[in-house]
Amino acid sequence: MTTYGCAEGDLATIQGFLGAAGNSTGLSEFLCTKLDGIDARLGFTALAVDNTYLLFSTYLVFAMQLGFAMLCAGSVRAKNTMNIMLTNVLDAACGGISYYVFGFAFAFGVGGKANGFIGHANWGLKNVPNASFDYSFFLFQWAFAIAAAGITSGSIAERTQFVAYLVYSSVLTGFVYPIVSHWLWSTDGWLSATKSMGPGGLLFGSGAIDFAGSGVVHMVGGLAGFWGALIEGPRMGRFDKSGNSLNFRGHSATLVVLGTFLLWFGWYGFNPGSFLKILVPYEGVKGNWSGVGRTAVTTTLAGSTAGVTTLFGKRLLDGHWNVLDVCNGVLGGFAAITASCAVVSPWASIICGFGAAWVLIGLNKLAARFHYDDPLEAAQLHAGCGAWGLLFVGLFAEKNYVQQIYGGDPERPYGLFMGGGGKLLAAQIVEILAITGWVSVTMGLLFLGLQKFKLLRISPEDEVAGMDLTRHGGTAYIHQDGSEHIMHMSTINGDKRSLNNQGPI
Numbered sequence: 298m299t300t301y302g303c304a305e306g307d308l309a310t311i312q313g314f315l316g317a318a319g320n321s322t323g324l325s326e327f328l329c330t331k332l333d334g335i336d337a338r339l340g341f342t343a344l345a346v347d348n349t350y351l352l353f354s355t356y357l358v359f360a361m362q363l364g365f366a367m368l369c370a371g372s373v374r375a376k377n378t379m380n381i382m383l384t385n386v387l388d389a390a391c392g393g394i395s396y397y398v399f400g401f402a403f404a405f406g407v408g409g410k411a412n413g414f415i416g417h418a419n420w421g422l423k424n425v426p427n428a429s430f431d432y433s434f435f436l437f438q439w440a441f442a443i444a445a446a447g448i449t450s451g452s453i454a455e456r457t458q459f460v461a462y463l464v465y466s467s468v469l470t471g472f473v474y475p476i477v478s479h480w481l482w483s484t485d486g487w488l489s490a491t492k493s494m495g496p497g498g499l500l501f502g503s504g505a506i507d508f509a510g511s512g513v514v515h516m517v518g519g520l521a522g523f524w525g526a527l528i529e530g531p532r533m534g535r536f537d538k539s540g541n542s543l544n545f546r547g548h549s550a551t552l553v554v555l556g557t558f559l560l561w562f563g564w565y566g567f568n569p570g571s572f573l574k575i576l577v578p579y580e581g582v583k584g585n586w587s588g589v590g591r592t593a594v595t596t597t598l599a600g601s602t603a604g605v606t607t608l609f610g611k612r613l614l615d616g617h618w619n620v621l622d623v624c625n626g627v628l629g630g631f632a633a634i635t636a637s638c639a640v641v642s643p644w645a646s647i648i649c650g651f652g653a654a655w656v657l658i659g660l661n662k663l664a665a666r667f668h669y670d671d672p673l674e675a676a677q678l679h680a681g682c683g684a685w686g687l688l689f690v691g692l693f694a695e696k697n698y699v700q701q702i703y704g705g706d707p708e709r710p711y712g713l714f715m716g717g718g719g720k721l722l723a724a725q726i727v728e729i730l731a732i733t734g735w736v737s738v739t740m741g742l743l744f745l746g747l748q749k750f751k752l753l754r755i756s757p758e759d760e761v762a763g764m765d766l767t768r769h770g771g772t773a774y775i776h777q778d779g780s781e782h783i784m785h786m787s788t789i790n791g792d793k794r795s796l797n798n799q800g801p802i
Contacts, residue, residue, distance in 0.1 A: 357562065364562070365385055366386075368552070369447075372451070375546055383769065383779075390465065391466055399420060405482070408421040443516055448519055461753045481507045502709065523671075525740070528744045564631050565593055598625045604625075607627075633682040640699050641690075688722070755768070
C-alpha cells in the first residue's frame with residue numbers, strides 16, 4: 298500500500314531542495330513529521346474502513362441464522378417446530394461460548410511455533426486485538442462456525458434427543474470445525490493457500506483454495522449431519538414395509554421460501570465478506586472492491602442457475618413445478634460456488650450452478666434408494682454440492698484472480714480447464730478426502746457413542762406425539778387457549794354471564 302510519510306532518504310532529499318535556507322534541517326523534520334502524521338491517520342482510516350466492512354459482513358452472515366431457523370421450521374412437521382427453533386437459537390448461544398473459549402484458538406491461534414494441524418494460542422481471545430486480527434475477525438469466524446452447526450441440526454431433525462444436540466453442537470463448533478478452518482485459512486495450516494509459516498511450502502505449489510468455505514463450512518456441517526442421520530436411522534413411517542418412500546412434507550412452504558431468501562441475503566456477507574478487507578488495491582482502478590462485486594455476481598448467478606435447473610429437472614423427473622425443490626436447488630448452487638466465488642468469472646459460475654443442481658437431484662435419488670432420511674436434504678445439499686464446488690475450483694479458477702487474491706509465485710497453479718495444470722485440482726481432491734476422513738472419524742464416533750448410551754434418539758412414543766408436546770412444554774401454534782372448554786364469559790349490563798346459559802353468575 299502507498300505510504301505518504303517520509304521514508305529512508307526522504308529527509309535528505311527535502312533538505313537538498315531547501316538548499317541553504319535558514320534552518321533547513323528543522324523545516325525538513327517538521328515537514329516529515331506532518332507527512333508521517335497524515336500517513337498514520339490514513340492507515341487508521343483504512344483499518345477502520347476494513348473492520349467496518351468486516352463487521353457489516355458479519356451481520357449479514359449472522360442473519361443467515363434467521364434463514365436457517367425459518368427454513369428448518371418450514372421443513373419439519375408442525376409438531377416439531379418448537380424443537381427445531383430451539384436448536385437454531387442455541388446454535389448461536391452455545392456456539393458463541395464454545396468458540397470464544399477454545400474454538401477460535403484451535404482455528405487461528407498461532408503461537409511461537411507453527412502447527413499445521415491445530416491452533417494453540419489466543420485462548421478466550423487473549424492478546425486480541427493484535428497485529429493479525431481484531432475483534433471483528435473473531436465475530437466473523439464465529440458466525441461461520443454456528444452456520445456449520447445449523448446445517449447438522451437440519452439433517453437429524455424430528456427424532457433426536459435434545460441432550461444429544463447440546464453435545465454434538467458444542468463439539469462441532471468448538472473442536473471439529475475449528476481444526477478444519479485452521480487447515481485451510483490459517484497462515485500455518487497444512488492445506489492453506491495463504492500458508493506463510495511453518496515447515497514446507499504450499500501443497501502442490503498452490504494449497505487448496507476454499508475461499509469462503511464450501512469444504513470448511515458446508516462439507517463439515519453436511520458430513521456431520523450425514524453420520525448423525527445415518528446412525529440414528531430414518532423417522533418412523535418414512536419408509537413403508539415394502540421399502541417405498543413416503544414423503545413427509547414440511548408444514549409451511551411459506552417459511553421455507555422466507556428462509557431461502559434470508560439465506561440468499563446473508564450469502565452476500567458470507568462470500569464477498571470473506572475478502573476480510575476492502576481497501577486493497579490491485580492495479581489501476583481495480584482492487585478488493587472489484588473482487589467483492591465480482592464475488593457477489595458469481596454467487597448470484599450460481600444460485601439462480603441452480604434454482605432454475607432444479608425447477609425444470611424436477612419437472613422432467615416428477616412432473617411437478619415444486620417451489621420447495623427450487624429453494625433447495627438455489628441453496629445448493631450457493632454452497633457449491635462458495636469455494637470458487639472469488640477466483641472464477643461470472644460465466645463459469647453458471648456452469649457451477651448447473652452442476653450443483655444435478656448433484657443435488659442425483660444424491661436425493663440415491664438417498665431415497667438406500668432409505669437415508671434427511672428432512673432438509675442438508676447432507677446432500679451441503680456436503681454433496683460443497684464437494685462439487687471444491688472440484689470446480691480446480692477446474693475453472695482463473696490465473697489473474699488467483700494472483701490478485703493469493704499472490705506468491707507468478708506461475709502458481711490455477712484451474713485445469715483454464716490452462717493451469719492439474720496441481721490445484723489435486724490439492725482440492727486432498728481437501729475433500731481430508732475433510733471427509735476427519736469429520737467421519739470425529740463426528741461418526743461421537744454419534745455412535747451417543748447411540749450406545751441411549752442419548753441420541755427419542756422414544757417412539759415421543760416421536761409420534763411430537764417433541765414440542767413431550768419435550769418442550771407445548772406446541773408452537775396455539776389455535777385455542779383452552780378456556781372455551783370450560784366456560785366462555787361475557788359482560789351484559791355489568792353482570793358476568795356464561796355464554797352457555799346466559800344466566801347471571
